[in-house]
Amino acid sequence: xxxxxxxxxxxxxxxxxxxxxxxxxxxxxxxxxxxxxxxxxxxxxxxxxxxxxxxxxxxxxxxxxxxxxxxxxxxxxxxxxxxxxxxxxxxxxxxxxxxxxxxxxxxxxxxxxxxxxxxxxxxxxxxxxxxxxxxxxxxxxxxxxxxxxxxxxxxxxxxxxxxxxxxxxxxxxxxxxxxxxxxxxxxxxxxxxxxxxxxxxxxxxxxxxxxxxxxxxxxxxxxxxxxxxxxxxxxxxxxxxxxxxxxxxxxxxxxxxxxxxxxxxxxxxxxxxxxxxxxxxxxxxxxxxxxxxxxxxxxxxxxxxxxxxxxxxxxxxxxxxxxxxxxxxxxxxxxxxxxxxxxxxxxxxxxxxxxxxxxxxx
Ligand SMILES: NC(=O)c1ccc[n+]([C@@H]2O[C@H](COP(=O)([O-])OP(=O)(O)OC[C@H]3O[C@@H](n4cnc5c(N)ncnc54)[C@H](O)[C@@H]3O)[C@@H](O)[C@H]2O)c1
Numbered sequence: 064x065x066x067x068x069x070x071x072x073x074x075x076x077x078x079x080x081x082x083x084x085x086x087x088x089x090x091x092x093x094x095x096x097x098x099x100x101x102x103x104x105x106x107x108x109x110x111x112x113x114x115x116x117x118x119x120x121x122x123x124x125x126x127x128x129x130x131x132x133x134x135x136x137x138x139x140x141x142x143x144x145x146x147x148x149x150x151x152x153x154x155x156x157x158x159x160x161x162x163x164x165x166x167x168x169x170x171x172x173x174x175x176x177x178x179x180x181x182x183x184x185x186x187x188x189x190x191x192x193x194x195x196x197x198x199x200x201x202x203x204x205x206x207x208x209x210x211x212x213x214x215x216x217x218x219x220x221x222x223x224x225x226x227x228x229x230x231x232x233x234x235x236x237x238x239x240x241x242x243x244x245x246x247x248x249x250x251x252x253x254x255x256x257x258x259x260x261x262x263x264x265x266x267x268x269x270x271x272x273x274x275x276x277x278x279x280x281x282x283x284x285x286x287x288x289x290x291x292x293x294x295x296x297x298x299x300x301x302x303x304x305x306x307x308x309x310x311x312x313x314x315x316x317x318x319x320x321x322x323x324x325x326x327x328x329x330x331x332x333x334x335x336x337x338x339x340x341x342x343x344x345x346x347x348x349x350x351x352x353x354x355x356x357x358x359x360x361x362x363x364x365x366x367x368x369x370x371x372x373x374x375x376x377x378x379x380x381x382x383x384x385x386x387x388x389x390x391x392x393x394x395x396x397x398x399x400x401x402x403x404x405x406x407x408x409x410x411x412x413x414x415x416x417x418x419x420x421x422x423x424x425x
Contacts, residue, residue, distance in 0.1 A: 109217075111137045112175040114160050114207070115182030117146030119295075120222070120276075120325065122284045124179065127326045129153050138173060142182070160203040167210055177333075179220040180207045186226050186249040187378050188288030193248035200252035208263045208271065219271040220333055223257050223345035225318055226250035226290075227275060230384045237386035239347045239393045246384050257344035264343040272332050273345035277389060280409065281322030282417040290381045294319055294358055297371075298413045301362045303423040306370040310378050313356040313371075316387035320350030321404040321412070328400055335398035342393060349389040350402040351409070361410040 109132055116125045116139035125139045129152050139150045140158035147155040160166060160182045169175070182203055189196030204221060211219050228237055229244035245251050253275075263269040278291025286292040293309050294317075300307040311317075320328075328348055332340065353361075359371045394400035404412070 108174070109136055109177060110173055110175045111177045111179065112170060112173070113137065113139050113179045113181065114158065114166075114203075115141060115180070116155075117141035117143055117149055118181060119281060119284045119286050120279060120322075121179075121181045122149055123281060123322055124181070124326055124329060125150065125153065127330060128179070131330065138169075138175070140169070160206060161199065163206045163210075166206055167213075170210055170214060170216070175214075176217040177219070178207055178211065178216060180204065181222060183222075183252075184249065185287050185289040186224075186247050186381055187290050187292070189249040189252075190247055190377070190381070196248045197252055200249070201255060204256050204259060208259060208269060211269045211271065212263060212267045217270065218333060219260075219269060220329065221256065221260060221271060221273050222329075223253045223273050223275045224250070225275055225277050225385050225389065226381075227254040227257065227345070228384075228386050232386060234387045236388055236390040237347070238390050239342070247381055250384075253345075261344045270337060270340075271343065272340055273343075274328055274332060274348045274394075275345045275389075276325060276348060277318035277320045277350060279320055279322055279325050280413070282413045283322070283420050290378045290385070291317055291319060293355065297355075297358060297362065298410075298417055299421060299423075301366045301369050302414065302418050302421075304366070304368065306372065307359070309355045309359075309371060309373050310376045311355050311373075311382050312375050312379060313359075313373055314354050315379065315382050316352055316354050317382055318349055318352050318386060318389045320348070320402065321409040324350050324402045324404055327403070328394070331398055331400060332394075339398045341397050346394040346397075346400075347389050347391045348394055348400065349391040350404065351406050352388040353406050357406065358410070361406045362414070364407070365410060365414050 111128050111132055113121055113125045115121050129137050134153045137153045139153055139155045142159050144157045158165060183200050184196035207219060226247055226249050227243050227245055229246050231242045231244045233241055243254055245254055260271045260273050264271055278294055280294050286295045293311055297307050363369050
């Protein structure tokens with residue numbers, strides 16, 4: 064009888080393709096498994112490379128990938144050498160994604176099978192140096208896609224953003240397919256990137272998957288220069304018992320998502336069977352939608368003395384060009400996406416955990 068060598072790992076997902084090693088006939092086989100809860104198996108040879116791992120998303124996503132695949136199977140990389148301390152649970156390497164040769168050498172030497180490419184210049188920072196933002200965001204993606212094609216990598220993850228939408232886009236319940244006229248270099252690069260992802264899938268069969276994240280809110284790391292950063296900064300002021308000055312007006316609605324939901328969505332998409340991923344540009348994704356006034360009121364329920372004032376800056380016009388809310392019905396239908404957090408449950412959770420990560424500065 065055949066014996067199977069399969070590392071069991073905790074995996075929150077419900078369905079997926081899994082691989083097993085048949086010891087009597089030594090080769091890997093694949094089978095699609097559907098379960099409702101419990102444990103899934105992964106390919107024992109999966110090797111995951113995270114690029115831009117030290118950022119707001121990467122520092123949490125890398126941990127989740129280690130939980131899924133094991134510390135030996137994940138390599139965290141970033142431009143910043145100082146980030147090595149963030150990754151006591153897996154290997155860390157300094158890598159500039161713009162150095163195509165170094166990237167290729169690492170992928171080949173380590174027999175990487177999946178890349179999560181997270182390095183980018185974000186919306187607000189990009190407006191200060193548009194040429195550089197375009198160069199980094201575009202060239203790095205093309206390096207990764209070319210490598211995936213050349214080396215036959217299993218899967219690529221690359222995040223897009225609600226910044227692909229623009230002033231002509233329907234603002235409420237923005238559909239998956241609609242007019243997009245982004246007016247930031249960040250948004251232009253993300254929209255072009257979506258086109259490249261779809262192109263590499265259609266032309267070369269590269270299994271690249273993508274989500275249009277809304278503004279991401281987490282308490283474990285600081286945001287990296289986006290237009291939605293205020294929704295992270297506000298919690299830091301609340302725990303420090305200091306007043307908050309918001310750079311957006313009180314009634315500016317934007318789509319947002321709590322980090323645990325963003326991590327779950329990413330893993331759900333990446334673990335979905337290939338045939339379930341029907342959109343190869345990028346999926347709309349929604350969590351919640353609120354204004355600065357509403358997040359302030361939500362925090363005030365927990366911190367009654369909290370105060371806010373408004374001092375609008377250049378980021379207001381970026382926010383005004385983005386949707387108020389997103390229709391993510393395709394993600395729900397294709398691979399079962401469902402968010403878990405609303406504004407109040409997120410506020411409660413952040414205010415409870417934030418002080419342990421960032422002790423309040425008075
Ligand atoms: N945070 C959000 O709200 C949000 C929303 C939508 C989409 N996204 C997307 O998610 C991804 C991650 O975003 P984030 O918020 O974690 O960004 P971040 O700015 O916090 O992190 C980016 C990381 O990339 C690293 N990096 C920069 N240049 C690099 C290079 N040349 N080589 C290697 N690493 C480099 C930085 O050091 C940083 O650690 C980005 O693609 C971003 O566009 C983020």
